[in-house]
Amino acid sequence: MSMMDTVMSLDELVDESDPDVDFPNSFHAFQTAEGIRREHPDNDWFQLVGLIHDVGKTMAFWGEPQWAVVGDTFPVGCKFQNSIVFRGNTFLDNPDEANPKYKYVRL
Template identity: 30%
Template sequence: MLKISESIDVGHREMSIENVLRKRREHAGTVIFGSNITMWQVVEKLALTVDRSDAALGTTSQFVHSLQVYEAMLANNKTEEWYLLLGILHDVGKTLSLTGEDDFYVDGSNLILSCPAEHSGLDACVVTYSHDEFGYQKFLECCPGVDLPEEFLYGVRYHSLHSVDPRWLSEKDVQNFAWLFDDFTVYDHGTKNGLNTPPLEVMFSAKRLVDKWFPDPIVW
């Protein structure tokens, strides 16, 4: 019998193109918490989520995971705000699980299912649906007044991607892969610890940064 984490991963990998397109349509404009919530309050909702496909974290919430990533970035003297913001917000799409959505449409590693042509770029490809795509679309919908850097949005959309054939990549993808998978992934995967809860000052620092970028209520 498969473990829960294994069954989620299998279900995610076996997703059809039709189901991906259906989920994109189904969740376009999805509102989970309403129209008068702050981005930091959305981040706090990650305390209610657990990625059951992630054996490294176990029952540790995604809120704690986000703070672990942010704490490690600070310890390594990362200073670019968009990068630190990505550390905090990369998994905020996992709030999708609070709608009752099936785990394998939220969690798991993403794969490319189809591309129109070689070097067409990931934006033209169909990728398995998960919190990456949901979070990316929510950032486009929720915050039109926030000038989010392209790199931040790229990281949200593709940080769970694995086993990529380079023939599908555009020059934009090649440039972004250099930092996303050679650097960011080290923090995302390498900081997971079910026994480490970052101190309160890390949380307060994260809140200040999120509030700076998202000062007004949003729709999420």
């Protein structure tokens, strides 16, 4: 299977961590690569990374559980960003949520 086939196969994946996305996953890959190309036209390696950044999710097709291959990553040791998917209802019991040291978002 070529890399482009792998990118296109992402359209068959229902990403449980991104249920609010209603366009094909390959669209996200091309959108990311194009956005990087617009901002960094001289960094072709960066554009490629944008295109393939989610292909690891295809490991779900071979039996890896989705929790291990999809989802957001976020910094810890600071305030959780509001952009984290399901932040509003999945972080309620996280003790860091109430830690006064973590009242700022790291940028």
